[in-house]
Amino acid sequence: MAKGTGQGIGRTSAKGLKVRVKTAKGRKVGSTLWLQRQLNDPYVAKARSEGYRSRAAFKIQELDERFTLFKKGMRIVDLGAAPGGWSQIAAPKVGSTDQNPLIVGIDYLDMDPISGVILLKKDFNDDDAPEALISALGGHKVDVVMSDMAAPTTGHRATDHIRIIALVELAAHFAIQVLAPGGTFIAKVFQGGTEHELLNLLKQNFATTQHAKPKASRADSAETYLVARGFKGAPQQD
Numbered sequence: 001m002a003k004g005t006g007q008g009i010g011r012t013s014a015k016g017l018k019v020r021v022k023t024a025k026g027r028k029v030g031s032t033l034w035l036q037r038q039l040n041d042p043y044v045a046k047a048r049s050e051g052y053r054s055r056a057a058f059k060i061q062e063l064d065e066r067f068t069l070f071k072k073g074m075r076i077v078d079l080g081a082a083p084g085g086w087s088q089i090a091a092p093k094v095g096s097t098d099q100n101p102l103i104v105g106i107d108y109l110d111m112d113p114i115s116g117v118i119l120l121k122k123d124f125n126d127d128d129a130p131e132a133l134i135s136a137l138g139g140h141k142v143d144v145v146m147s148d149m150a151a152p153t154t155g156h157r158a159t160d161h162i163r164i165i166a167l168v169e170l171a172a173h174f175a176i177q178v179l180a181p182g183g184t185f186i187a188k189v190f191q192g193g194t195e196h197e198l199l200n201l202l203k204q205n206f207a208t209t210q211h212a213k214p215k216a217s218r219a220d221s222a223e224t225y226l227v228a229r230g231f232k233g234a235p236q237q238d
């Protein structure tokens with residue numbers, strides 16, 4: 001084990017050479033591979049040096065560069081916000097401040113405060129979650145609903161698939177209720193798992209629906225993002 005690190009690093013580098021992690025006693029091979037990947041991931045290093053809480057920050061940054069998601073004064077809902085990278089990117093872009101917060105994030109995990117962002121510690125599946133999110137922004141319609149949520153996996157493929165789709169569909173229905181006309185919905189989905197029903201729902205309610213996989217999304221991950229823009233307006237209530 002490398003001296004002082006406690007991480008079992010086999011070879012460290014001065015010039016960005018690959019860091020190899022030895023499988024320490026008691027650590028599973030999977031965790032060793034995860035640690036090795038983290039240590040060699042340029043986005044992890046970039047996030048640390050630029051003060052972002054997650055490498056995921058660069059995914060939304062890339063999506064913003066491509067689709068111009070954020071503009072000053074926009075209201076945003078961040079679903080599955082922890083540890084906070086997406087909100088950190090969005091807050092300065094929309095000009096959200098503690099005095100006039102324009103962003104609300106929700107996660108069932110604890111999060112450290114983010115300037116200009118209201119954070120709710122809550123499960124989005126809870127019946128009262130939509131109302132809590134809406135009232136946090138004073139009942140106003142919002143311009144962007146962005147979801148980086150992923151349902152925890154059980155290892156049972158069919159169950160996992162249903163849970164992932166159910167969560168994205170819940171987010172999409174929520175977006176349709178709260179978005180202002182012209183609004184945008186972004187959601188993490190998994191390649192091969194996007195149901196026709198979800199795509200049909202988005203196509204009915206948005207002018208355009210596209211898949212986008214940012215470079216910061218690992219190539220070996222099935223995750224990709226759905227970006228639905230030009231919300232046509234909430235359905236009329238009877």
Ligand SMILES: C[S@@+](CC[C@H](N)C(=O)[O-])C[C@H]1O[C@@H](n2cnc3c(N)ncnc32)[C@H](O)[C@@H]1O
Pocket residue numbers: 053054056057079080081082083084085086087106107108109122123124125148149150151152
């Ligand atoms: C990939 S992380 C999000 C990273 C975040 N976008 C960032 O930039 O830091 C996914 C998050 O979704 C949250 N999540 C998953 N299911 C959720 C649910 N039902 N309600 C609230 N949060 C949920 C997880 O707790 C996790 O923190």
